[in-house]
Amino acid sequence: MHETAAALADARWPLAPPAEAGWLRELTADDGITGFMSPALPDAAWLLHSLYEHEVGPTDMSFDAYARAVRAGGGKDVIPGIDPAEVLDAPTGEHPGPRWRRLRWAELADRLGDPTVPEGRYPCHSSFPSIRPGTWPAGLRAPSEGHMDRPDWNRLVDLLAAHGPHGAETACLAYWSPLLQGADFDDPHLRAGVLADAKVLFDHPEEEKWTPSNLWARDLSWVVCTDYDLWATKVSGPRALVEALLADPEIEAVRVPWAA
Template identity: 55%
Template sequence: MRWPLAASGTTDWLRELCGDGLTGFMPPPMPDAAWVLNAMYEHEDGPAGMSYQEYRRARIADGSVRPHTVNGVDLEAGSTVTGGGLGRAEHPGPGWRRLRWAELARRTGDPVVPDGLLPSHRCFPSAKKDGSRPLGIVPPTEGSLDRETWTRLIGILTEHSPAGPETRCLAYYSPLTLGTTEFEKLHVRAGNLGDAGILYDNPETGFSPSDFRAEDRSWCLCTDYDLWATKVAGSPLLVEALVSDVEIEAVRPP
């Protein structure tokens, strides 16, 4: 009730600016921008020596799980279990702590985001073993902010919006996040920034909004379906608040 459907035409200016929006409308700096990085977690006992791929093979070997087969053919024989997934995520629970991207970068020697790349599964290649990540690390998910980062980000946006929680906003969901093929009839909802918390548990989808923006276009964010981060475009003051915040982790694009 607090986020009724809005006309899909409200995305026309983003479509003209960014393309079809199938994975999300990625905004340019408006005039500044930052990447808000999705959270990853590490077990408090430290990095495990086993990778996700090795763990999967061990479970198949001891009969704990069955391989995915069709007509006797193992469909996973030529693939690698890398770890990670799609959609919403939150703190895994007791025994886990948040692993900052900057900490993993210092440990591996890899940059937080390599030049020429977007924040994605291609980051931190040195942390992988034969293409698979350590079992003791829960990597960021693609296509959605994690719950804790979403909550803090909404708080920062509220602090930097003139109307505060009464700021009128639009939330766009990519067809990929809705499991629909209606690529022309775009799914947009309208509501107040102060009510944005409930969007995270939208029963229509397992993702946070693909794009979320103020109606006055003072800021806009995009969580691309294929990425590990959300691009937030807006004023230099907003971007500075993001990169200096101690709860979320954000970096400026190169």
């Protein structure tokens, strides 16, 4: 992380009074331990966190088995064509590297014969039921749980600014679940800023690599929620914003009717 980016994030997103989360607490009737999950306002879409596939493709070896084999001294011979550093040392929250491509959930679901999001479930570790727990292939990087990666976060900020009540100058509040940093459950961790500066939150020295559990406009027109336990981020707001998310070619967003 660059020191200048961290300093910029700290300066432009100062701490806000915990009471500022009161509206969201009332709206969701929740304590926000994993994030405040907003209802549709009046519409909502889920931004599916990025999947990545190595150019070698999915393998018959699970990620866990691969990591054990590498630690046992297997090195680059464990899976020919894959360098262990590409799988085990890729930075959290970043694109894994030049030999990886973004794999859309819909493409993987079609390949496996699974629904993109199983009916009645949230997008999470139980998605893609054809991949049994503990057997996620080493050639696939599963979506991040509880946070977005940098490309998705940056694109979402751009779309929010394009549809915000005051564009890039839309005043916002950002909230982090206490589970992300061992904070006091009774003292919500909030910061205040504007959308023009929201991308630097990814490099904030205290919340590094954890995108906010919630980001919302002060005029209450939209709310973003990245639940600590989920592989997707819910965006609740005006229909025009939701339609823009669904149509955007850079991210993958879907409506999940049972979790609207």
